[in-house]
Amino acid sequence: MDLSSINPILLLASLMVAATPIMLAAIGELVVERAGVLNLGVEGMTITGAVCGFVVAVATSSPWLGFLGAAIGGAVLSLIFGILTQLFLSNQVATGLALTLFGLGLSALMGQGYIGIKAPEFPDWYIPLLGDIPVIGPIVFQHDPMVYVGLAIVAGVWAFLKYSRAGLILRAVGENHEAAHALGYHVVRVRMLAIMFGGACAGLGGAYLSLVRVPQWTEGMTAGAGWIALAIVVFASWRPGRLLLGAYLFGGVTVLQLNLQAAGAAIGVEYLSMAPYLATIAVLVIMRAGRAPGSLGQSFHASR
Amino acid sequence: MIMLEKRPQPSRGWIFATPVVAVLMTMFFGALLFAALGQDPLVTIRTIFLDPLFSEFAWFYRPQLLIKGAPLVLIAIGLSFGFRAGIWNIGAEGQYIVGAICGAAVGLAFYPMESFIIFPLMIIAGAIGGLMWAMIPGVLRVRFGTNEILVSLMLVYVAEQLLASMALGALRNPDGMGFPGSRNLSQYDSAANLEIIAGSGMHWGVVTAFIAVILAYIALSRHIFGFNVRLSGQSPRAARFAGVNPGKLILICMGISGALAGLAGLFEVAGPAGQISIDFNVGYGFTAIIVAFLGRLHPVGILLAGGLMALTYIGGEIAQSNLGLPIAAIQILQGMLLFFLLAVDVLTNYRIKFGRERTA
Numbered sequence: 001m002d003l004s005s006i007n008p009i010l011l012l013a014s015l016m017v018a019a020t021p022i023m024l025a026a027i028g029e030l031v032v033e034r035a036g037v038l039n040l041g042v043e044g045m046t047i048t049g050a051v052c053g054f055v056v057a058v059a060t061s062s063p064w065l066g067f068l069g070a071a072i073g074g075a076v077l078s079l080i081f082g083i084l085t086q087l088f089l090s091n092q093v094a095t096g097l098a099l100t101l102f103g104l105g106l107s108a109l110m111g112q113g114y115i116g117i118k119a120p121e122f123p124d125w126y127i128p129l130l131g132d133i134p135v136i137g138p139i140v141f142q143h144d145p146m147v148y149v150g151l152a153i154v155a156g157v158w159a160f161l162k163y164s165r166a167g168l169i170l171r172a173v174g175e176n177h178e179a180a181h182a183l184g185y186h187v188v189r190v191r192m193l194a195i196m197f198g199g200a201c202a203g204l205g206g207a208y209l210s211l212v213r214v215p216q217w218t219e220g221m222t223a224g225a226g227w228i229a230l231a232i233v234v235f236a237s238w239r240p241g242r243l244l245l246g247a248y249l250f251g252g253v254t255v256l257q258l259n260l261q262a263a264g265a266a267i268g269v270e271y272l273s274m275a276p277y278l279a280t281i282a283v284l285v286i287m288r289a290g291r292a293p294g295s296l297g298q299s300f301h302a303s304r
Numbered sequence: 305m306i307m308l309e310k311r312p313q314p315s316r317g318w319i320f321a322t323p324v325v326a327v328l329m330t331m332f333f334g335a336l337l338f339a340a341l342g343q344d345p346l347v348t349i350r351t352i353f354l355d356p357l358f359s360e361f362a363w364f365y366r367p368q369l370l371i372k373g374a375p376l377v378l379i380a381i382g383l384s385f386g387f388r389a390g391i392w393n394i395g396a397e398g399q400y401i402v403g404a405i406c407g408a409a410v411g412l413a414f415y416p417m418e419s420f421i422i423f424p425l426m427i428i429a430g431a432i433g434g435l436m437w438a439m440i441p442g443v444l445r446v447r448f449g450t451n452e453i454l455v456s457l458m459l460v461y462v463a464e465q466l467l468a469s470m471a472l473g474a475l476r477n478p479d480g481m482g483f484p485g486s487r488n489l490s491q492y493d494s495a496a497n498l499e500i501i502a503g504s505g506m507h508w509g510v511v512t513a514f515i516a517v518i519l520a521y522i523a524l525s526r527h528i529f530g531f532n533v534r535l536s537g538q539s540p541r542a543a544r545f546a547g548v549n550p551g552k553l554i555l556i557c558m559g560i561s562g563a564l565a566g567l568a569g570l571f572e573v574a575g576p577a578g579q580i581s582i583d584f585n586v587g588y589g590f591t592a593i594i595v596a597f598l599g600r601l602h603p604v605g606i607l608l609a610g611g612l613m614a615l616t617y618i619g620g621e622i623a624q625s626n627l628g629l630p631i632a633a634i635q636i637l638q639g640m641l642l643f644f645l646l647a648v649d650v651l652t653n654y655r656i657k658f659g660r661e662r663t664a
Contacts, residue, residue: 040453080643089308089654090646093392093453097593098646102639108632224461231454270469277458284450301308301654 006259012139019251020150021046021205021213025229026236026243027154028201034161034238035194036174036295040096041081043226044103045202046209049074051107053207054114054217063122067146067207074203075196077103082195086188089299104220111217119215122146146208151244153201158240170194174293177300187300202226224277231280237290246283253279308654318652323598323605326645327612333644334637343627351627352619352634365618367505371576373614374513375400375568377607379592381516382564384601385524386557389536393558395441395456396565397589398463399434403566404573405470406433408580411495412475412487422494426570427508434566435559437463442558446551452558464585471582485581489574497575509571513610516564520603533557565589591617594642613638 025046032039052073057066081099084090122144130141161167172180173190181187209225210217228250236243257275265272331353335345356365379396386393393399407430414422441455475486489495500506524530536543536553544550568588577584595613599605620634 084643084647088647088650090649094593094597094642095646097394098639098642101590101594102636102643105632105635105637105639109630109636112630112632224458227454227457231451231458234451234454268469268473270465270472274462274465277461281444281450281455281458284454285444285448301310 006263009135009138011255011259013142015248015251015255016140016143016147017213017251018254019247020147021208021225022229022232022250023154023244023247024150024205024208025202025226026232026247027150027157027240028198028205029229030233030236030238030240030243031157031161031170031201032194032198033233033296034174034293035170035191036177036293036298036300037085037191037195038092038096038297039078039081039099039195039198040093040230041078041099041103041226042096042198042202042229043222043224044100044106045074045077045199046103046206046226046229047107047220047222048077048103048110049203049206050210050222051111051114051206051217052203054119054210055110057120057207057211058114058117061120063120063211066120066211067204070203070207071200072203074199074201074206076199077106078195078199078202079192081199082192085299086191086195089301092297092299100226108219111219114217115219117217119211119217122212122215144212146204146212150204150208154240154244161240171293174295177295177298181300181302187302191300202229205229228276228280231284235283235287238293239290249283250276250280307657308650309657311653311655314652319600322648322652323600323609323645325648326598326641329644329648330637330641333640337633337636337640338629341629341633343629348623348627348629351623352616352637355622356615356618365622367499367503368618369611369614370505370510371507372617373610374507374510375572375588376592376595376613377513377610378509378516378568378571379561379565379589380595380599380606380610381513381520381603382561383592383596384520384599384603384606385533385560387537387596388524388601389533389553389557390540391554391557392453393438393441393456393561394453394593395438395458395460395589396561396592397585397587398456398460399437399562399565400569400572400589401460401463401467401585402437402569403430403434404569404577404584405467405475405580406430406566407570408486408489408573409470409475411489411492411574414494415487415492418494420494423497423508423574426495426574427567430566430570431563432566434569435563438558438562438565439555442555442562445558446554452554460589467580467584468582471580471584475580477579486579488578490576490578495574497571507571507575509568509575512567512571514607517603517607524603529556565592591638594638597642598645 025042029039029042049070053066053070056069057063081095084095085092124142124144127141161171169185170190173185173187177187206222209222214221232243232246232250235246254276257272261269261272331349335349338348339345356369379400383393383396407426410429411422411426437459440459441452444450444455445452471484477485477487497507497509532543532548532553535546536548573580591613595606595609599609616634616637620631623629624631
């Protein structure tokens with residue numbers, strides 16, 4: 001094994017790219033869970049976003065429109081989950097699983113004619129001045145725009161939850177839906193909007209995989225990214241700041257194991273590929289999760 | 305204005321009617337989907353749901369029904385205990401894989417010795433393999449409060465990598481000219497999971513599935529364990545007052561589902577699949593979740609639901625070869641079935657009222 005072939009600057013730079021899809025999917029789910037809804041369909045929405053984004057981007061040869069299409073695709077799929085859990089009061093765990101199974105099938109069907117096609121080019125930004133800083137420049141300031149869009153969304157969610165009135169209402173709905181209802185807030189409406197935001201973010205994360213990271217469409221290409229995003233929300237104790245940390249930690253493990261594979265580590269490729277999943281389990285065990293939102297996973301029915 | 309009013313008791317009629325309504329709705333919307341894909345909807349529905357049973361080649365497909373249904377029923381029976389108690393093991397696919405690896409490894413270790421003891425040993429190894437894999441999320445949940453949904457699911461991906469490593473490494477057929485995959489167990493008499501009656505599809509896994517249904521029925525309706533499981537699901541607090549140890553219940557439920565999933569994997573690898581290969585698992589562990597819910601988490605219901613799901617698998621294959629229907633369409637159909645079931649289920653617990661709400 002040749003460890004010197006691993007360039008630390010490149011490693012850290014690709015860490016930011018590897019973390020972005022998980023971060024996008026996780027920040028959406030964080031908002032959903034803060035509103036008191038547990039959507040286990042992240043994997044299904046992510047892969048649907050991946051295929052929607054790819055199809056739109058190939059058709060229009062514009063990655064930006066691809067990302068828009070992915071967000072819409074993810075949001076539409078999440079709407080199924082929203083209608084079932086909010087209006088038909090179905091079990092959220094079961095419905096989320098159904099959404100994942102359905103999304104995997106749907107994406108396979110939609111992506112049939114697109115296997116082996118290359119996604120349109122999505123050039124990296126070169127931010128002048130900041131990009132010229134040695135070491136930090138290439139690590140932080142020479143990526144494609146979606147890396148920064150992702151960071152902006154995380155910052156936006158943080159500010160929204162902490163400082164805005166709407167964010168306060170969303171948290172109230174998630175902490176105690178009976179009380180929020182008694183105060184006159186529309187629990188179901190707030191949750192529907194949160195669920196759709198979560199779907200859109202998961203879609204963006206998926207499209208980042210199919211348009212930037214890979215960039216191709218293959219069946220089942222998300223390989224559990226949506227589930228890891230769910231784990232990161234728990235790890236983050238439902239706080240956006242720690243979510244960022246979790247996403248980068250996970251990105252680091254992924255990139256490191258890929259680099260070790262390339263460097264010809266003595267460990268088998270299969271065992272290195274297990275690393276991200278094992279790391280996720282380890283993190284879930286070691287990190288004592290904070291308190292979950294009070295109404296998380298419970299159906300709300302306005303009986304009075 | 306349409307309102308929902310909670311029923312004092314779940315409607316008994318709807319408990320039985322919802323799966324039927326869900327299947328009919330899935331057929332209808334499935335037909336729309338097939339029409340959108342440019343197929344003749346009626347022909348496609350007939351090909352999927354009726355041809356495996358009644359066409360001129362049905363003699364070939366009917367045994368398949370048992371072969372495909374057995375792993376689904378076995379896994380779903382195991383899952384139903386946990387699901388009833390609010391313990392969500394959704395990593396059955398991983399336990400299925402590890403059970404197959406452990407069972408096959410024991411069988412291959414004895415090759416080419418012939419003895420009647422080998423197959424029973426493999427069965428035990430398969431069950432233990434699945435059990436141990438399920439104990440990881442179980443123990444972590446009890447000991448550290450880790451979310452068992454996420455851990456069991458992560459372990460599916462780990463198991464898939466383990467499977468690849470076994471097929472390419474430790475268990476690879478030494479006489480296989482370097483191709484991935486193990487020796488074919490179905491051609492190794494002492495380890496083969498053969499049909500008990502030739503041509504019927506009735507192998508030992510099918511027998512085990514039927515036994516599991518009966519035992520699960522007795523456990524759930526006639527034994528204190530089943531009562532504790534149901535009580536914990538409906539009211540965890542009441543269960544604790546009644547002296548149910550939640551940690552023990554989690555471990556038992558995870559253990560049962562893991563062992564049954566492991567058994568399903570062993571019977572598959574020693575029979576229909578024949579060998580450990582990279583693409584050995586085909587998603588039975590996930591489809592079994594649908595089977596468990598469609599069967600209302602009831603052993604008899606699961607048996608029927610497993611048969612129906614097996615039907616869609618076989619019908620889907622026929623539709624793929626005869627009509628060129630993409631196999632992903634069947635996956636969508638199965639997902640849709642679960643959606644409709646969950647949606648219609650609202651009628652079990654709620655009554656629909658029309659008209660304006662009167663304020664008291």
